[in-house]
Amino acid sequence: MNDLSRPPEAPASETLLNRVTREAVCLGRDIVEVAAVLDTLVQASEGQLAHLAEVRTAAATIEAANATVQGHADAVRGALDDTQEAVQDSVTRMRETGEDARRIAVWVQSVVGHMTEVTRTLEAVRSENAAIRSIATQINILAINAKIEAVRAGDTGRGFAVVAEAINELSRKTAGAAGGIGTAVSGLSEGIQQLRSEAESISTRADAVLDTAGETDRAMGRMTGAVSQTRGVIEAITAQSAKVAAANTRFAPAVARMASATDDTVTQIRSAQQRATALITAGETIVQDSVQLGGAIEDARMIALAKRGADEIGAAFARAITQRRITEAELFTRIYNPIPMSDPPQVLAPFTQLTDRLLPEIQEPILASDARIVFCAAVDRNGYLPTHNRKFSQPQGRDPAWNAANCRNRRIFDDRVGLRAGRSTAPFVLQIYRRDMGGGQFALMKDISAPIEVNGRHWGGFRIGYRF
CATH class of the missing domain: 1.10.287.950 (Methyl-accepting chemotaxis protein)
Incomplete structure (x- = not known):
């Protein structure tokens, strides 16, 4: 006789799919760590190349x-x-x-x-x-x-x-x-x-x-x-x-040989970087496909929050166009005007004032809904982030490092993660990356994004960055 008090066991295929999804996430994290090491190696090698160039110049001068x-x-x-x-x-x-x-x-x-x-x-x-x-x-x-x-x-x-x-x-x-x-x-x-x-x-x-x-x-x-x-x-x-x-x-020949060897090393490391980036993308694709096939991951709640935020922002933009608070052309413009004396550089777009009015009431509740969430913000297809969370929207001061950590609104984040979040039309994108906090500080993060659609047009994406 079957024990009716026990829940039915999940099919073996579902269990395997969940495990594949979890392993893909872990693999993505490890690859990001490897990519970070490669980034450090490239920077160090490029620094060595620069020093060797100085040495060669000095040797020629001597x-x-x-x-x-x-x-x-x-x-x-x-x-x-x-x-x-x-x-x-x-x-x-x-x-x-x-x-x-x-x-x-x-x-x-x-x-x-x-x-x-x-x-x-x-x-x-x-x-x-x-x-x-x-x-x-x-x-x-x-x-x-x-x-x-x-x-x-x-x-x-x-x-x-x-x-x-x-x-x-x-x-x-x-x-x-x-x-x-x-x-x-x-x-x-x-x-x-x-x-x-x-x-x-x-x-x-x-x-x-x-x-x-x-x-x-x-x-x-x-x-x-x-x-x-x-x-x-x-x-x-x-x-x-x-x-x-x-x-x-x-x-001089010894320095030239050293420079050539270092240059070859940089080339190989960059090739490894490209392969690591391809692996990161492949891992993220595996996670997306696994979830769409029914795989369960611990990020399901964050995915739902990202989709909800994207839908709410798209609807708010559509209402603003209907109410003639902004034109569709202004909302989709890609003209950015630099803010003088800003460091790191900040820019303004024709829709920045509108996002300052509309987005906080959508973004701030999502930010407060989970202690793991570090930020949530909308970016357009070029990675432009007009309105950030209040804690990251401080007026800039004289210290660029402090500004980079605390004045992150009106910035263009056109790195791999920022551009993919803004340009992807998939139901969601889960990315793992090291977030630049300024002053040489980085934090390993997960980034969930969902596309923002306005009257059937892809405007950008809604990003949620959270800790492991």
Whole structure:
């Protein structure tokens, strides 16, 4: 006999369908987690690619700078070689000039010595000439006396008078010649004295030239040493620059290989991302098909709430058109006007004011109906969310991260989940995703959406986001 008190057992096919539905939901959650890891890997790899690009740029800059240094070092080394040659030539010329100056100084000193001897000789000549003048004067006096005596002697002394006159004439000429010699000797003595003074001055200058030449020679020697030392430093720089060039030659290909490997990794990860996205879509399709075939899942209540909300919003929009509160063209427009200074960007559409009036009375009760619900809001086919829940519709402040978490109305959410929710015409769509809460924070969520129809036209979708 059958026990009529026990409920009838569910057919095996129904139990299997329910299990498939549950496993599809769990699989979707796991795939989303994997996709999140892939997203992180892509971001990290792209960051590495960016850093490697910077490294390659820096390496190229170093290579160019090092080549410039090498070029400058070669130029400086060539200039130093020319300078060293010029300095050495100057040292040789300076030493030759110093030797000439020494010879001139010796010659000038010799001339000064000879002039001293000439001066002494002139003094002797002047002395002898003075004696001659004195003798001539005495002879002249004697001749005058002889003439006087000859006159007194009359005819007898006439011959003697002639001789006395001749002697007197000779004494005058002798005195005149002695005077001329004295004058010439005085002039010559003055000239010799001036020459001696000038020679002594030249000798002093020659000594100064010798001192200067010696100091210049020492300075040139120091300059030669400095040039040699500088050339040694330049050669060391050139050697180090060559080492840098060799290291950079090895480093640049290594960075290029690393960048190529990282780029290949990014390509593979992106391919895996695409496959993960396809798996997510496939899992969501399995859930939808299973539910439509009669499979039971724990999300049935949320599906019913999403459908109810979508129907109520569609009816409210239709009434607004009938009441001429908005035209159908305005309701279905896709023109969005940016709100200045908003960060993240917010936009306004011709229907935003209408949704601000109509949607809160539909959305807020649904939000409060289940503690798991984080948000519920309508989006158009482009993912534009005009009117959010009140808690997510705060005025924007100065902090973009705070704005991203608390000012989510008037935003366009054109990611995969947002666009599929707005564009799907299926009875419902169950999606699992990581919700960006701003500031680098993410929350694993379920998203149930149902299409919003207005007078037979697909306007968008009604989304309910809730926790696992």
